[in-house]
Amino acid sequence: MKKYRANTTVIAVDPDHPDERDIQSAAHVLRAGGLVAFPTETVYGLGANALDETAVGRIFAAKGRPFDDPLIVHIAAKTQVEDVARAIPDIAYTLAEKFWPGPLTLVLKKHPRVADKVSTGLDTVAVRMPNHRVPLDLIRAAGVPVAAPSANLFTRPSPTSAAHVADDLSGRVDIILDGGPCPIGLESTVLNLTGPKPAILRPGGTTVEALLDCLPDLILPGEPAGARTSPGMMLKHYSPKARFFLFTGARETLAPQVREVIGGLLRAELKVGVMAADEDLPFFAGLPILMESLGPQSDLDAIGRALFAKMRSLDARGVDIILMRAIQAGGLGLAISDRLIKAAHQQVIDLDGQPDAIINRLISELSG
Numbered sequence: 001m002k003k004y005r006a007n008t009t010v011i012a013v014d015p016d017h018p019d020e021r022d023i024q025s026a027a028h029v030l031r032a033g034g035l036v037a038f039p040t041e042t043v044y045g046l047g048a049n050a051l052d053e054t055a056v057g058r059i060f061a062a063k064g065r066p067f068d069d070p071l072i073v074h075i076a077a078k079t080q081v082e083d084v085a086r087a088i089p090d091i092a093y094t095l096a097e098k099f100w101p102g103p104l105t106l107v108l109k110k111h112p113r114v115a116d117k118v119s120t121g122l123d124t125v126a127v128r129m130p131n132h133r134v135p136l137d138l139i140r141a142a143g144v145p146v147a148a149p150s151a152n153l154f155t156r157p158s159p160t161s162a163a164h165v166a167d168d169l170s171g172r173v174d175i176i177l178d179g180g181p182c183p184i185g186l187e188s189t190v191l192n193l194t195g196p197k198p199a200i201l202r203p204g205g206t207t208v209e210a211l212l213d214c215l216p217d218l219i220l221p222g223e224p225a226g227a228r229t230s231p232g233m234m235l236k237h238y239s240p241k242a243r244f245f246l247f248t249g250a251r252e253t254l255a256p257q258v259r260e261v262i263g264g265l266l267r268a269e270l271k272v273g274v275m276a277a278d279e280d281l282p283f284f285a286g287l288p289i290l291m292e293s294l295g296p297q298s299d300l301d302a303i304g305r306a307l308f309a310k311m312r313s314l315d316a317r318g319v320d321i322i323l324m325r326a327i328q329a330g331g332l333g334l335a336i337s338d339r340l341i342k343a344a345h346q347q348v349i350d351l352d353g354q355p356d357a358i359i360n361r362l363i364s365e366l367s368g
């Protein structure tokens, strides 16, 4: 696939009061078929005019994204959903009233006006209204709905700052609007409303607990009837360059076990990184490793906000391997766990096993 080439301009904007001239220049680029990266409350998006096939094609080229992974269409007003979807069920309006603007994406029947490439030929379209002044002003100024995936290279962790976007997409996007770090740091929840029952395709910033209030028959990720997840959501995703290992184990035995495993990795001359909740930091005291703290265990908002940024930061520091302890799945923990398990190639390592066997397994996976 040919890359999309561009001279990238980074424009700093106030996330709460973006300058109208900056918004107008970015809107002009969108109308002309170019690409604009912008902050949202979840992660940075890589936007193009959702009604323009050529412009949407450029998103796939810039990211190196496979053509079977459909994009989310962003709108600036609840009523704009009718411009991009058709045969909209009542429940969509109820959910929009309660959760928009916000981190909830609704999969609906697609309006023929939306470029086919957005939905990779499906007859459905994913729609959301972001809770962030910059994209809301931008979409309004452009006068068109904006298709935008996360603004990372394919398989890299989603970007939660403009610097992450520039690292991945410099020279492949026309404008990056730098509105500072993203307040949630995890992508939106994707909810399919076109099946027999509402089904979560991707857990995200809107919790299952909050959705269950409106949707008692909600199908959760992994449930039999919900087995079909989003197209293009391949197993490996959101990965740092380093090999990411997720571990579990009884808390009491964890400290000596994890230190022994890390000792073995260090003897094999590997550069080890660890991401940990604040409470777990003492487990690793004094070890010659690179540490990133994520915030208190009980503060899932903080952990969610930090997760992708810390993965990228350890990558930048050149580690071979990143270790992290699995977290509880309630509330935002479901979305966090989903991202961690994907980054870990679907494997969770039980640290209650034999340390030598675990060390050998990790080392052999690294070389394999």
Ligand code: TXA
Binding pocket: 040, 042, 043, 044, 045, 046, 069, 070, 071, 072, 103, 105, 107, 119, 122, 124, 125, 126, 130, 148, 149, 150, 151, 186, 187, 188, 189, 190, 201, 202, 230, 231, 232, 233
């Ligand atoms: O928070 C977010 O959702 C961010 C910001 C930029 O809005 N966007 C984002 O986009 O994460 P992306 O492309 O990285 O993920 C979109 C997800 C994919 O898993 C895709 O398969 C799913 O939405 N999706 C898009 N259109 C769909 C459709 N018509 N049917 C089912 N799933 C769809």
Ligand code: MG
Binding pocket: 149, 150, 158
């Ligand atoms: Mg993405």
